Amino acid sequence: MRCDYFDAGVCRSCTHLGEPSTDQLAAKVAHVRHLLADVPSASDAVWLDPVASPPVGFRNKAKMVVGGTVDAPTLGILDASGRGVDLQRCGLHEAPLAAALPVLAAFVTRARLEPYDVPARRGELKHVLVTLSADDELMVRFVVRSTEPEARVRKHLPWLLDALPGLRVVSLNVQPEHKAVLEGPREIVLTEESSLLMRVGGLGLHLRPQSFFQTNTQVAAALYARGAAWVADVRPRSVWDLYCGVGGFALAAARALDPQPDGSVPEASSPGPSSVATSRLDGSVPDVVGVELSEEAIVSATLTATSQGIPARFVAGDATAFALSATPDEVPDLVIVNPPRRGIGEELAGWLESSGVPNVLYSSCNARTLASDLRAMPSLTVREAVLLDMFPQTPHYEVATLLSRDSAPGSR
Numbered sequence: 001m002r003c004d005y006f007d008a009g010v011c012r013s014c015t016h017l018g019e020p021s022t023d024q025l026a027a028k029v030a031h032v033r034h035l036l037a038d039v040p041s042a043s044d045a046v047w048l049d050p051v052a053s054p055p056v057g058f059r060n061k062a063k064m065v066v067g068g069t070v071d072a073p074t075l076g077i078l079d080a081s082g083r084g085v086d087l088q089r090c091g092l093h094e095a096p097l098a099a100a101l102p103v104l105a106a107f108v109t110r111a112r113l114e115p116y117d118v119p120a121r122r123g124e125l126k127h128v129l130v131t132l133s134a135d136d137e138l139m140v141r142f143v144v145r146s147t148e149p150e151a152r153v154r155k156h157l158p159w160l161l162d163a164l165p166g167l168r169v170v171s172l173n174v175q176p177e178h179k180a181v182l183e184g185p186r187e188i189v190l191t192e193e194s195s196l197l198m199r200v201g202g203l204g205l206h207l208r209p210q211s212f213f214q215t216n217t218q219v220a221a222a223l224y225a226r227g228a229a230w231v232a233d234v235r236p237r238s239v240w241d242l243y244c245g246v247g248g249f250a251l252a253a254a255r256a257l258d259p260q261p262d263g264s265v266p267e268a269s270s271p272g273p274s275s276v277a278t279s280r281l282d283g284s285v286p287d288v289v290g291v292e293l294s295e296e297a298i299v300s301a302t303l304t305a306t307s308q309g310i311p312a313r314f315v316a317g318d319a320t321a322f323a324l325s326a327t328p329d330e331v332p333d334l335v336i337v338n339p340p341r342r343g344i345g346e347e348l349a350g351w352l353e354s355s356g357v358p359n360v361l362y363s364s365c366n367a368r369t370l371a372s373d374l375r376a377m378p379s380l381t382v383r384e385a386v387l388l389d390m391f392p393q394t395p396h397y398e399v400a401t402l403l404s405r406d407s408a409p410g411s412r
Helices: 004-008 021-036 095-110 150-163 217-234 248-256 273-278 295-308 319-324 345-355 367-375
Strands: 061-068 073-078 084-086 125-132 138-144 167-174 186-189 196-200 203-207 238-242 287-292 313-316 334-337 359-364 381-388 398-404
Touching (some): 021 381, 061 084, 095 150, 196 217, 203 295, 217 359, 217 398, 248 287, 248 295, 248 334, 287 295, 287 319, 295 313, 359 367, 367 398
Parallel strands (some): 238 287, 287 313
Antiparallel strands (some): 061 073, 073 084, 125 138, 196 203, 359 398
């Protein structure tokens, strides 16, 4: 991949640009295996073939800082002085997303959305956040300092919808503070539709504003497929998906565990561990519950489950607190964790170690914290692991592991 921005020195985000994709993938595999080499429970793990990604045109998401002026806005990043650097032609974005960026820049001018000047602490529009679905449909979020531009955005919205026929969701996110925070808590949806349908691996995941979804749709599909295969191998009667986001792992797990022929969804009960353990004691439908701090993500996941008849339920709450409040009788057969880069932390790792949970599926975007967490769970052995190249051209990657106690079903 060649990049004019990289060659000119204006953007160095793709630190491995110019290296062959096969070499990048091999280096990442070597890196994660080195990090896990001193984890006793991972010494005999079976490493599956790594999952590669297209080297370009793979990003379904653009997080563009807005700079410049109303009449000449930049969409990209800020330089060292806080001035806008335009990156509309970034080759990492999927083609329909890249094609939408000039239209959005034109909309900034048309709606007179003054870019926020960081050094001067003046202006209104901070970011333009764009997400593309597999159906080439778009969600666009304008991050602004206040609701002042709402009337102008609404006035010119018909023009934007006409210029981008695939645009489904448009919102204003209000982030008034002068600090490096991508978005604020308040979201004003301006379109009739409030969620974007993300088709991945046979699932149609509803994505609302402020809900997390993986940046690379193709690799995300492989990640959920691998998770579903491990779930089918373990055959748990009960599953917790902690840090579930919009429910990708939980929904894939429920699908893999042979839901009832009529596709019925277990009746929701009180949002606590006791409801998880007791809702399906007859074993007719394995009980699958997702837990996520983001209420918007829970709304998204619940909408997917109910609209597609998938037997999974979702609870808004802290993952660690949810686990720590469980009694021994409420411990599930499988816990899935997909935490942010900081990992699951000492408390949750300690609970997983002492709870007796027989199986854990740990998906990590930071192998260093994964290694630390695994060392805190020595009684859970890494059976299989796989690296997925979610972020080509960078040193980052996703790694998924299946852990089991020696007495667990399917363990070696």
